[in-house]
Amino acid sequence: MLEKGKVSVVVPIYKVEKYIHRCIDSVITQTYSNLEIILVDDGSPDNCGEIVDDYQESDTRIKVIHKKNGGLSDARNHGMMQATGEFTMFVDSDDWLEKNMIELMVDNSIESKADVVQSAFYYAYEDRLLIDDKFYKEADLPVLLTNKVLIYELVINEKVKNFAWGKLYRTELIKDIPFKKGVLFEDVFWAHKVMQRVNTFLLLHQPLYYYYQRSDSIVATYTPRNLDMIRGQLERHRFIEEFYDEFTDASFKEILKMCLIHYNLLLLNRKVDIKGTHRKEIQSYIQANNSQLQRAVQDEKELQWQLSLFSFHPYCNVLYLGLRKGLRKMKLLSKPKGLKRVGV
Structure with missing residues (x-):
């Protein structure tokens, strides 16, 4: 009791x-x-x-x-x-x-x-x-x-x-x-x-x-176990399809975002994915579900663009993200709204 x-x-x-x-x-x-x-x-x-x-x-x-x-x-x-x-x-x-x-x-x-x-x-x-x-x-x-x-x-x-x-x-x-x-x-x-x-x-x-927030960053400590985030989203996606199918597109969109993030992290940490096995798994998932992913991101131009570039070749999206980062550093492109510092 x-x-x-x-x-x-x-x-x-x-x-x-x-x-x-x-x-x-x-x-x-x-x-x-x-x-x-x-x-x-x-x-x-x-x-x-x-x-x-x-x-x-x-x-x-x-x-x-x-x-x-x-x-x-x-x-x-x-x-x-x-x-x-x-x-x-x-x-x-x-x-x-x-x-x-x-x-x-x-x-x-x-x-x-x-x-x-x-x-x-x-x-x-x-x-x-x-x-x-x-x-x-x-x-x-x-x-x-x-x-x-x-x-x-x-x-x-x-x-x-x-x-x-x-x-x-x-x-x-x-x-x-x-x-x-x-x-x-x-x-x-x-x-x-x-x-x-x-x-x-x-x-x-x-x-x-x-x-x-500890000082050790995910880039410095990255291992293939971090891919559990995607595995968790995929498990949840099956649940969404069964019980809340109206949110399937939203789920696909979040999976895509996480796949793109982790593909880039695996590139930055190639020593933990020497043969590219995990990157190939991500690429295969995106290829196999491309039509569903395209539908899911049709209301978000930025993700549409990234998905198209990645589908052509993953490195095209990497180059695009690098260019975007550079333009933001030069203040030629506005930064997305981030977290607010308390008391400042």
Whole structure:
């Protein structure tokens, strides 16, 4: 039986000794105190195990799980199995929360009868905070989404994010939907299964979650495992075709964008794709689905152009992107609107 009003906060922990205090302290000092804080030590080789044990001794709301390393999905699944609260929230262990985040999200969930609440968030760097205010401003009123609008927004990943964190879920919705183990970008494999069950989804526009941006870039650390992002989108695409076929074109468009991005990343990191196997897989997918992709991008000239160039030869699109980047550097072409720096 889930305890009414209680929030189960699941924090998977692995090799974050440098950040763990900031994360846990931001949870235990929340203005909302009816918490169950589940710290999952995923076989961390540093001192995280001892640190979380110390926290458990000092706060009765904390429950520690020590387990053999199995990855982020496995750690979240172990934490979710132990959740006894009416609500569940996931927090990544290098991120942190505003003091009143949970209180605001619970109050809004109850008031709006929302199954899931999502807050805005900061992209947190060592020296600055950025926010995405392209669609909503902090002072805007919350927005309630129905199921079909929610699924569309999830697919295009603009207003509704695929991230598992930054949201408050009614536990009964997610308890029997485990994260897929052994993949990167596990949230993309998971989120649509949850959102299919959601009747009402609430968007809050106050940034309440700090999403920490580590200094190591995807270009420097790229491996073929990063292609799990595309695999997750393809798995979701099959789901969209079955249950929400009116959003098939939107799904194809997002897959194409990701294919083009990863083709270029594989080119930049040719040492991880020496024989070009992964690039050929991407090229084959685009060739096999060219007519569907052309239909999907017919309302977006930029993507139409990139798809045509790539279809002629992938390097043509690479050259085009390089030229566009150069023109933007010379301020001969306007830059797309990006993130806004807080306080500037």
